[in-house]
Amino acid sequence: MRLLPLRSRIARRPVRAAIAITAALLTAAGLTGCGSDSGAGKTEITFWDNNGGPARTPIYQHLIAQFEQANPDIHVKYVGIPSASVQQKYDTAIAGGQPPDIGGVTTSYLSNLVGQDALEALDGRLAGSPLKDKLVTGLVNTVTATAADKKLYELPSSGNLDVIWYRKDLFDTAGLQAPKTWDEFFTAAGKLTDPAKKQYGYTLRGGAGSIFQLLAEMYAYSGQTGFFDASKSTVDTPKNAELVDRMSKLFKKATPAADVNNGYPQMVAEFTSGSVAMMHHNLGSSSDVKKAFGDKVAAVPLPSTDGSKSTVVANPVDGFAVFKASKHKDAAWKFAEFLVSKESNSYWNEKVGQIPANSDVESEAWIGQNAAVKDALALVRNPATTIVEAPVYLPQYSAITKADSEPLYQKVLLGQLSAADFVKQLGDKLTGAQAEWDKRHK
Amino acid sequence: MTALAAPPATAAAPAPPAGARRRRLSTRPPRTGLYVPLGLYLLFTLVPFYWMLMYALRPAGRSGVLPWPLTLEHFRTVWTGLGFGIFFRNSVLVGLVTLCFVTVLALMGGYALARFRFRGDRLFLVLLLCTQFMPGVTLLIPLFILFRQTHLINNLASLVIAESAFQLPLALVLMSSFVRNVPVELEEAAMVDGCSRLRAFFAVVLPQLRPGIVAVGSFAFIGSWNNFLFALMFISDQDRFTIPVGLSYTLGEYNVDFGALAAGGVVAAVPVVCVFAVIQRFLVQGLSAGAVKG
Numbered sequence: 001m002r003l004l005p006l007r008s009r010i011a012r013r014p015v016r017a018a019i020a021i022t023a024a025l026l027t028a029a030g031l032t033g034c035g036s037d038s039g040a041g042k043t044e045i046t047f048w049d050n051n052g053g054p055a056r057t058p059i060y061q062h063l064i065a066q067f068e069q070a071n072p073d074i075h076v077k078y079v080g081i082p083s084a085s086v087q088q089k090y091d092t093a094i095a096g097g098q099p100p101d102i103g104g105v106t107t108s109y110l111s112n113l114v115g116q117d118a119l120e121a122l123d124g125r126l127a128g129s130p131l132k133d134k135l136v137t138g139l140v141n142t143v144t145a146t147a148a149d150k151k152l153y154e155l156p157s158s159g160n161l162d163v164i165w166y167r168k169d170l171f172d173t174a175g176l177q178a179p180k181t182w183d184e185f186f187t188a189a190g191k192l193t194d195p196a197k198k199q200y201g202y203t204l205r206g207g208a209g210s211i212f213q214l215l216a217e218m219y220a221y222s223g224q225t226g227f228f229d230a231s232k233s234t235v236d237t238p239k240n241a242e243l244v245d246r247m248s249k250l251f252k253k254a255t256p257a258a259d260v261n262n263g264y265p266q267m268v269a270e271f272t273s274g275s276v277a278m279m280h281h282n283l284g285s286s287s288d289v290k291k292a293f294g295d296k297v298a299a300v301p302l303p304s305t306d307g308s309k310s311t312v313v314a315n316p317v318d319g320f321a322v323f324k325a326s327k328h329k330d331a332a333w334k335f336a337e338f339l340v341s342k343e344s345n346s347y348w349n350e351k352v353g354q355i356p357a358n359s360d361v362e363s364e365a366w367i368g369q370n371a372a373v374k375d376a377l378a379l380v381r382n383p384a385t386t387i388v389e390a391p392v393y394l395p396q397y398s399a400i401t402k403a404d405s406e407p408l409y410q411k412v413l414l415g416q417l418s419a420a421d422f423v424k425q426l427g428d429k430l431t432g433a434q435a436e437w438d439k440r441h442k
Numbered sequence: 443m444t445a446l447a448a449p450p451a452t453a454a455a456p457a458p459p460a461g462a463r464r465r466r467l468s469t470r471p472p473r474t475g476l477y478v479p480l481g482l483y484l485l486f487t488l489v490p491f492y493w494m495l496m497y498a499l500r501p502a503g504r505s506g507v508l509p510w511p512l513t514l515e516h517f518r519t520v521w522t523g524l525g526f527g528i529f530f531r532n533s534v535l536v537g538l539v540t541l542c543f544v545t546v547l548a549l550m551g552g553y554a555l556a557r558f559r560f561r562g563d564r565l566f567l568v569l570l571l572c573t574q575f576m577p578g579v580t581l582l583i584p585l586f587i588l589f590r591q592t593h594l595i596n597n598l599a600s601l602v603i604a605e606s607a608f609q610l611p612l613a614l615v616l617m618s619s620f621v622r623n624v625p626v627e628l629e630e631a632a633m634v635d636g637c638s639r640l641r642a643f644f645a646v647v648l649p650q651l652r653p654g655i656v657a658v659g660s661f662a663f664i665g666s667w668n669n670f671l672f673a674l675m676f677i678s679d680q681d682r683f684t685i686p687v688g689l690s691y692t693l694g695e696y697n698v699d700f701g702a703l704a705a706g707g708v709v710a711a712v713p714v715v716c717v718f719a720v721i722q723r724f725l726v727q728g729l730s731a732g733a734v735k736g
Contacts, residue, residue: 046678053691054523054702079678082690092675096586098595100678106695265698272502288697292502
């Protein structure tokens with residue numbers, strides 16, 4: 001192919017090309033005109049909601065309207081972030097030097113933010129606040145346990161609890177009571193299974209997030225009071241192996257065959273489709289299950305071995321963190337205080353069906369009407385209940401409980417690995433991680 | 443006057459031997475051999491879409507393969523509750539501007555790559571292709587810092603710039619291939635007739651590049667439409683998020699609204715399906731033309 005000479009006369013009227021390019025540039029310039037407004041005399045703070053969506057965004061918008069009415073010199077700019085990506089969003093913003101003033105956080109990634117020195121410790125602010133002594137001690141302890149220096153980097157607003165959601169109507173038809181012991185649970189799962197009608201007694205979580213649920217079940221079954229015993233993990237015990245074995249024997253006998261890959265969306269979808277009688281999740285899914293079944297669904301805390309004393313693995317605690325890079329820390333703290341005040345905390349937790357962090361809320365009427373939250377609060381407040389803190393402070397905890405152990409649990413379900421070997425491997429990894437932690441922080 | 447002779451009677455073509463007739467008939471593909479694989483492939487492609495439509499039109503808590511009773515509640519949730527109208531507008535804006543930038547720049551650069559020889563042209567081509575090995579997430583933080591320093595964080599222009607930068611290399615390579623398929627003699631003929639190079643480009647080359655422009659433009663639009671990472675990371679204003687971010691709102695930390703997710707998916711997919719239905723003729727031409735070296 002012959003090529004034309006490089007030089008040529010420049011066209012005098014490149015009209016069409018110029019019009020097309022100019023139009024695109026003008027449109028792009030129009031995009032840059034989307035600048036943010038800030039009213040004169042007002043302090044604007046940016047609040048990132050770590051679980052933005054149709055369920056929670058309207059709640060925050062209502063609370064923000066109330067806050068701004070009470071504080072006309074502060075404007076809160078709400079940004080909802082999808083929960084699956086919020087950690088990456090925070091990490092990018094921190095690395096890029098532009099985090100929000102205040103953000104919703106949970107203890108599941110709080111240590112990651114603290115490790116980046118992105119958050120302000122709130123102990124001093126809380127000490128001078130009306131919220132001092134109002135917060136549920138267990139939730140505060142869970143928050144401080146995530147930081148190496150045991151400071152409070154998150155103002156807790158809401159707690160959660162593992163529960164068994166169950167279909168009251170199916171239980172009533174079968175003449176069964178809500179399970180209080182593990183034996184009752186396994187019996188109910190078997191009795192409520194009818195493969196011919198595609199009805200199953202239980203849905204397992206064999207995929208993403210399976211190990212956290214399994215740990216909660218193990219400790220509720222074995223009743224152990226701590227995650228480590230002198231730096232050795234207590235996961236590897238005969239009782240825990242027994243629970244894993246009994247759970248795996250439910251697979252395909254009392255559960256759908258697809259459960260081996262279930263994450264929580266698939267699990268919730270199976271339960272809300274009506275084909276499953278029981279599901280282990282937490283109070284956070286109450287809006288979904290209530291929407292699907294109304295009064296036909298109820299929740300009970302995880303069973304215990306004898307039906308009386310409970311051991312509970314602490315769930316991630318929701319709350320609010322003030323970022324060090326904020327230029328309006330006082331306004332951000334004021335907003336956080338407002339969100340955890342009695343009225344706001346009550347409103348929010350009533351809407352989402354979770355445990356309020358402000359103890360003054362426990363006297364509200366809605367607590368008595370929400371049986372799941374009432375039972376959860378009673379369990380958490382019961383002095384006989386042991387709350388076991390998962391070692392989320394360990395840098396390897398996420399990798400151990402997700403990438404390393406989830407495939408192993410699937411092998412147990414498929415009969416390729418024994419329950420005893422599984423708990424041994426999991427326990428050894430946690431012990432190793434704890435040993436490294438102790439060595440670094442001696 | 444010479445009488446017009448009647449055309450000689452053509453002898454009737456001899457009938458092909460029976461064996462040839464059988465062979466000719468057997469070269470036509472049997473209907474089952476054609477339609478069964480097509481049908482299976484259609485099922486494979488359309489069943490997920492039907493499933494999404496079913497969830498979008500069915501009330502929560504129902505099971506079965508038919509969306510009955512029908513409800514538009516999920517579409518209402520998504521459009522008004524989630525604010526999909528705003529996300530849709532932002533996605534269309536970013537998509538169209540990216541399409542214009544990428545197409546115009548690819549035309550200019552593709553022509554240069556196809557028609558001119560200059561020092562380093564092969565190296566340039568290789569470098570362009572090498573940029574495709576780099577996932578966008580690795581450049582997230584440097585881009586974030588860059589946009590922050592140029593005050594483009596929280597601005598849709600940052601999405602256009604980032605998307606255009608990532609899509610341009612492949613668009614350039616593709617467009618240069620389309621340009622090579624246009625005979626250079628046509629341009630030379632136009633220039634002999636008095637056209638400048640630019641005029642020859644607009645008069646001769648550009649009309650023949652229509653399938654290529656459609657192919658490159660549609661890829662640019664679809665790539666921009668589907669991009670989630672940049673939209674989430676460079677935008678921190680509820681009113682400036684795009685549809686992929688809006689869809690992810692339905693996946694909460696503890697709950698998933700499958701109906702809203704499906705309805706959002708339908709809203710996100712329908713414009714793209716319509717665009718492809720209109721341009722698919724040009725797309726097939728463009729892709730196959732680009733595949734054949736001149």
